[in-house]
Amino acid sequence: MTDLRETVRRRYAAAALEVTSGGAACCGPAPVEVDFGSTLYAADERAELPAEAVAASLGCGNPTAVAELRPGDHVLDLGSGGGIDVLLSARRVGPTGKAYGLDLTDEMLTLATANAAKAGATNVEFLRGAIESIPLPANTIDVVISNCVINLSTDKPAVFAETFRVLTPGGRLALTDVVADDTLSPAQRAERGDYVGCIAGALSFAEYRAGLEAAGFTDIRLTPTHPVADGMHSAIVRATKPA
Numbered sequence: 001m002t003d004l005r006e007t008v009r010r011r012y013a014a015a016a017l018e019v020t021s022g023g024a025a026c027c028g029p030a031p032v033e034v035d036f037g038s039t040l041y042a043a044d045e046r047a048e049l050p051a052e053a054v055a056a057s058l059g060c061g062n063p064t065a066v067a068e069l070r071p072g073d074h075v076l077d078l079g080s081g082g083g084i085d086v087l088l089s090a091r092r093v094g095p096t097g098k099a100y101g102l103d104l105t106d107e108m109l110t111l112a113t114a115n116a117a118k119a120g121a122t123n124v125e126f127l128r129g130a131i132e133s134i135p136l137p138a139n140t141i142d143v144v145i146s147n148c149v150i151n152l153s154t155d156k157p158a159v160f161a162e163t164f165r166v167l168t169p170g171g172r173l174a175l176t177d178v179v180a181d182d183t184l185s186p187a188q189r190a191e192r193g194d195y196v197g198c199i200a201g202a203l204s205f206a207e208y209r210a211g212l213e214a215a216g217f218t219d220i221r222l223t224p225t226h227p228v229a230d231g232m233h234s235a236i237v238r239a240t241k242p243a
Contacts, residue, residue, distance in 0.1 A: 063145040064088040066236050067174035072096040073142040076166065078131045078159070078175075079103060079149030083112030083124075089145065090121045100141070101126045102134060132158035134166050141166045146175035148234070151202045160215035170243035173212075174236075178202040179222060181231040192229040199229055212239050 064085055069075060069092040077085045080101025090099040101124065103109050109126050116124045129135040131146075132155045144163050153159050163173060180189050182204045193199025203211065205222050212220050217239035224233035 063147050063174055063176050063236075064092065066176075066238070067143050067145050067172070069093055069097075069143060074098050074100070074140065075143045075145060076100045076102060076134070076136065076141045078134075078144065078146035078163070079152070080112060080126065081108050081147075083115045083126070085145055085147055086112065086124050086126070087116065087119050087121055090124045093123070095123055097123060099124045100136070102129055102131060104128070104130050132162060134162045136166050138165050139168050141171060142168055143172050143174060146177070148177055150175065151178045151199075153201070156203065156211055157214065160211050160217070164215045164217060164241055167241040169241060171241045173217065173239040173241075176225075176234060176236055177208075178228055179208055179224065179233055179235040179237075180204045181233075182206045184231045189232065192232060199232060202232060205235075208237065212237075216241065218242050 062085075063077075067075070067089070069089055071092075071094040073093045074097060075089045075093060077089065077100065080086050080103045083101055086099045086101040090097075093099060099121075101109075101112055103112070103126065106128065109128055112126050116126070127135055131149065131153060144167060150156060150159055167173070178199065180202045184204065186200075189202055190200040208222055209220050219238070219240040221236075221238045223236045223238075225236060226234050228234050
């Protein structure tokens with residue numbers, strides 16, 4: 001687990017440095033054609049953000065499009081990367097709300113902080129830490145979002161438990177992630193791509209639902225949106241912490 005986490009950290013540190021130096025970044029191993037990145041956001045959304053935030057988009061969807069954020073909400077983005085979803089969320093929750101970004105990678109946090117300054121966003125805060133141990137008090141977040149990050153965790157039950165802990169009663173989980181068909185074994189998922197490329201670590205639909213239920217979530221809905229590999233999908237995941 002430690003080796004996998006370090007491999008993931010190095011991969012995304014390299015992506016941040018590539019963007020900082022003027023390159024582009026994408027998630028997914030070269031042999032697999034995976035639909036990741038900024039093209040999953042509407043053109044008007046991309047146009048209102050710093051170019052570096054757009055270039056550093058490594059997700060498999062657009063969680064802010066399905067999170068139903070409201071003015072005054074406090075929102076947390078797990079694995080916030082270059083900050084694209086934090087900045088979009090900050091605009092939607094307005095000055096009475098707040099958007100937090102949590103990331104393990106110092107290089108991504110530096111990039112995200114710079115992007116927030118360029119965007120003039122004052123209602124954002126980036127935190128360093130692991131999504132398995134969220135550095136926020138319990139019952140303080142209205143909405144948790146994430147964009148193709150939970151599949152990278154080596155301890156997904158801890159992620160679900162921590163997400164449940166920080167959400168307020170009635171709080172919502174609205175994220176995008178890579179999810180596998182229930183018929184695929186872990187070995188078959190690994191054949192379709194590596195762990196750091198967001199493929200091998202993906203849960204199946206049944207495993208995802210069971211993990212959220214075990215953490216206490218209700219009203220769980222998993223909706224596949226587009227294929228990313230044979231038998232594997234980008235999916236919208238929604239759930240609620242009971243009020």
